[in-house]
Amino acid sequence: xxxxxxxxxxxxxFYRKTLTLVARGSTAYYAWCLLLLAFIAIGLFYYLRQxxxxxxxTNMNDQVSWGLYIANFTYLVGAAAAAVLLVxxxxxxxxxPIKEIVILGELFAASSVIMAILFVMVDLGxxxxxxxxxxxxxKMNFPQSLLAWDVLALNGYLxxxxxxxxxxxVRFYYHKEPNWKFILPFILASIPWAVAxxxxxxFLYNGLPARPFWNASILAPRFLASAFCSGPAIIIIIxxxxxxVSAIKLEDDALFxxxxxxxxxxxxxxxxxxxxxxxxxxxxxxxxxxxxxxFEGLHGHNFLVPWIWAAMAxxxxxxxxxxxxxxxxxxxxxxxxxxxxxxGVWIEKGPGFVIPGFVPDPLGEIYExxxxxxxxMVSFGIWALGLLIFxxxxxxxxxxxxxxxxxTEYEREIIGLKRY
Amino acid sequence: MxxxxxxxxxxxxxxxxxxxxxxxxxxxxxIAACPYKGRLFNWGEPNIPPExxxxxxxxxxxxxxxxxxxxxxxxxxxxxRSGRYPACVEACPTGARKFGNLLDPKSEIRxxxxxxxxxxxxxxxxxxxxxxxxxxx
Numbered sequence: 095x096x097x098x099x100x101x102x103x104x105x106x107x108f109y110r111k112t113l114t115l116v117a118r119g120s121t122a123y124y125a126w127c128l129l130l131l132a133f134i135a136i137g138l139f140y141y142l143r144q145x146x147x148x149x150x151x152t153n154m155n156d157q158v159s160w161g162l163y164i165a166n167f168t169y170l171v172g173a174a175a176a177a178v179l180l181v182x183x184x185x186x187x188x189x190x191p192i193k194e195i196v197i198l199g200e201l202f203a204a205s206s207v208i209m210a211i212l213f214v215m216v217d218l219g220x221x222x223x224x225x226x227x228x229x230x231x232x233k234m235n236f237p238q239s240l241l242a243w244d245v246l247a248l249n250g251y252l253x254x255x256x257x258x259x260x261x262x263x264v265r266f267y268y269h270k271e272p273n274w275k276f277i278l279p280f281i282l283a284s285i286p287w288a289v290a291x292x293x294x295x296x297f298l299y300n301g302l303p304a305r306p307f308w309n310a311s312i313l314a315p316r317f318l319a320s321a322f323c324s325g326p327a328i329i330i331i332i333x334x335x336x337x338x339v340s341a342i343k344l345e346d347d348a349l350f351x352x353x354x355x356x357x358x359x360x361x362x363x364x365x366x367x368x369x370x371x372x373x374x375x376x377x378x379x380x381x382x383x384x385x386x387x388x389f390e391g392l393h394g395h396n397f398l399v400p401w402i403w404a405a406m407a408x409x410x411x412x413x414x415x416x417x418x419x420x421x422x423x424x425x426x427x428x429x430x431x432x433x434x435x436x437x438g439v440w441i442e443k444g445p446g447f448v449i450p451g452f453v454p455d456p457l458g459e460i461y462e463x464x465x466x467x468x469x470x471m472v473s474f475g476i477w478a479l480g481l482l483i484f485x486x487x488x489x490x491x492x493x494x495x496x497x498x499x500x501x502t503e504y505e506r507e508i509i510g511l512k513r514y
Numbered sequence: 515m516x517x518x519x520x521x522x523x524x525x526x527x528x529x530x531x532x533x534x535x536x537x538x539x540x541x542x543x544x545i546a547a548c549p550y551k552g553r554l555f556n557w558g559e560p561n562i563p564p565e566x567x568x569x570x571x572x573x574x575x576x577x578x579x580x581x582x583x584x585x586x587x588x589x590x591x592x593x594x595r596s597g598r599y600p601a602c603v604e605a606c607p608t609g610a611r612k613f614g615n616l617l618d619p620k621s622e623i624r625x626x627x628x629x630x631x632x633x634x635x636x637x638x639x640x641x642x643x644x645x646x647x648x649x650x651x
Contacts, residue, residue, distance in 0.1 A: 219540020219582025
């Protein structure tokens, strides 16, 4: 009985302390959260309008039937998969500087998956029928539909990336050594699972012969290569911010190691893209139309041309920044490289990938798609929500990792009370 | 059909591919997958004045469509199932459209396929479309 009471008390203490941690912070923290909340509110407002009017409220149409939402979804799945670049060196090679931050990386992955799932949800015409996709109560078309695979893969990855860090944090909280026999299988599973989520997302597009632009075998490797550029780049930036605003210590070595991995990934990414461009331009079949639309413009339609060339320039510049040890190991150039990668890959894997799949459409019609204000605002809202989730997770996770927020405090209180 | 995550579209035993407008979640994956642009999406709330509504309807056919769900040509399932031609075939003033049972060797459609110049779109995709274009040599 007393034990149960203790457990309840401890749980209460944990929740109270968590709430205090989340609710208290510097002015910058409040400002940041308020800013995010404002974006979330605006996004929600616009989404409600879209829900009311229908997808009519967006700039998508029968020619370009997926737009900014699915572009963001594709990018974020990649960002989430990238956490594996921290998991492998941390748990398999026991590279100490990364091992200290891997939990934060996993929570970043979880936040990214949440954003990715939300982007699919807002893209659905009938959110009220979302349950049709669930197994048992709905009629999930598994294993036929790749979209069903993606639902399973993303949710599985989300569960793994919440379970592992939360388990480890709870153990740290109690000052106990994690039971590796229990958690290691999950950690090991998360590695192929990360590869799987992005592969399945690539296959989603890849399996459609109706869209020659996507129907290239090289797609899944390309997806993985670009994901292993952009995700780690975001992580490098985030870790530097965390290091500035919290007590956590992050060694530069960890950042430089991640940057080195980006250099390899970016080489692969550029190489695979080059291979695809060669094949399309040299064989010069009718399938080249989408590539021409993207890189040169087609029949005077060239919305995407400046974007993709900017992305190409950013990716190549970033590659050299990360390749040369001198620029990779200086924080200013490192951060410049990260920003270039984040933007370059977003353009390439987001709008630069989704839209040319629809232009020209199967009947040869050309419709140029640009997202409208509503789509932008809903997208900003989802990004803001993801960042807010990540911020709050960090607010609790970091004090546990650094040992400021533990069970012992509570124990001291108990001892004090007993003495009294 | 196999791309649909919720089994909302299928081929009927008589060969007509249909959509359950009440079950479609509006993900538009089938629109991305269709090589013929045969599927369209109701981007907003469809509004037909009550006096213009056709009261002879079929669940899989010409009933008022759903907001934000996918739809496609049903070959006027409510007509062809009762032995009539699809409306476009009946209305066409030049007889350019034909409709019939491909399995019936004595049908008009089989005569056309066997005796006219015919082609199908994107045969290399192996979708075996039952939509033939015919012309005089």
